[in-house]
Amino acid sequence: MPCRANTGEPELLFQKANQLYLAGDLPAAREEYLKILDAGLESAEVYYNLGNTCYKMGIIPSAILYYEKSLVLNPRDEDTQFNLSLANELIVDKIEPLNRFFINRWIGSLTNLLGTDSWALISLITFI
Numbered sequence: 001m002p003c004r005a006n007t008g009e010p011e012l013l014f015q016k017a018n019q020l021y022l023a024g025d026l027p028a029a030r031e032e033y034l035k036i037l038d039a040g041l042e043s044a045e046v047y048y049n050l051g052n053t054c055y056k057m058g059i060i061p062s063a064i065l066y067y068e069k070s071l072v073l074n075p076r077d078e079d080t081q082f083n084l085s086l087a088n089e090l091i092v093d094k095i096e097p098l099n100r101f102f103i104n105r106w107i108g109s110l111t112n113l114l115g116t117d118s119w120a121l122i123s124l125i126t127f128i
Contacts, residue, residue, distance in 0.1 A: 010041050021049065026057050044074035051080070055087055063087045 017032030033050040051066035067084040071077065100108070114122075 010036050010039060013039075014046065018049065021053060026053050029053050030057065042069075042073065044070045044077060044080070047073065048077070048080050048083075051083060051087075055083065060087055060090050064091075 013032050013036050017029045020029035020032060030053045033046055036046050047066045047070035051063045054063035054066060064087045067080050067087060070080045
């Protein structure tokens with residue numbers, strides 16, 4: 001998996017982290033992935049691999065966080081979606097979300113009724 005970066009150093013860090021991961025040195029692999037992120041570079045692959053590393057280390061909350069960040073960058077990745085569902089099953093204290101207040105539901109339904117272009121046109125017409 002290539003790292004999508006402009007310089008060679010992050011790609012070398014990514015390769016080194018992958019090698020450490022495959023060798024079973026998970027803490028060192030995690031540090032290398034974090035160095036890539038600390039450099040300000042992001043990619044779905046880095047977040048996915050970091051999520052896998054945290055999952056294998058038993059750091060489930062961090063694994064979920066990194067899987068979700070990976071899905072923000074690549075929402076159609078089935079492997080990440082599957083791993084996220086596995087990690088979510090390991091959550092001990094599942095909190096059920098509260099129902100939204102009825103006014104918030106109505107406003108949400110109203111705003112989702114039309115697309116952004118339609119709302120922009122309505123705003124322009126009512127402004128004039």
